[in-house]
Structures are given as C-alpha cells and as structure tokens.
Amino acid sequence: MNKDTVLARADQQYTVAYDMHYKAKNLHEALGLYTGIVAAHPETHEAEYSRMQIQNIVRRVVPKQELEDAQVSLAYAHLGQALPPDVKP
DSSP, X not given: OOHHHHHHHHHHHHHHHHHHHHTSOOHHHHHXXXXXXHHXXXXXXXXXXXXXXXXXXXXXXXXXXXXXXXXXXXXXXHTTOOOOTTSOO
C-alpha cells in the first residue's frame, strides 16, 4: 500500500471517529475508533489527533481526582518504587 493510500485511509477513519465523538456523541465507539487509528497508523497526523481526542474523552469521563491518583501510581511504578502509605493506589 502506498503512502497516499495510507494517509487517505487514516484521514477517512479519523473523520468517522470524530463524527462518532462529536456528532453522534458515542464516546465508547469513538474511543475504540481513535485507538484503532493509533494502532494502524501510528506515524500519521491522524494518529496524533486521535491521541489528543483520546485525552479529551479521558478528561471528560474520568473524575479528576481518580485521574490524578492513577497518574501518580503510574509514575511510582515506572520509577520502580512502591507507593508511599499516604498515597492512594
């Protein structure tokens, strides 16, 4: 498959995902479509746009404190350290 075909396909898939997200308001379906674009076309602009839209959905559906707690836990895990007792997992 040539580069132009890949870019056209990524663009078409992003358009469908975006419409599902903002027109149909189906966040579950849009999330799946965005993650599919990232997996199938990771080096395209559409993959980068999809990553941003995934973050928009995450911020919309995950409570702020839960998201912050998860980020702290993830950082500790990547540092190879156990969570301190005063930090919620």
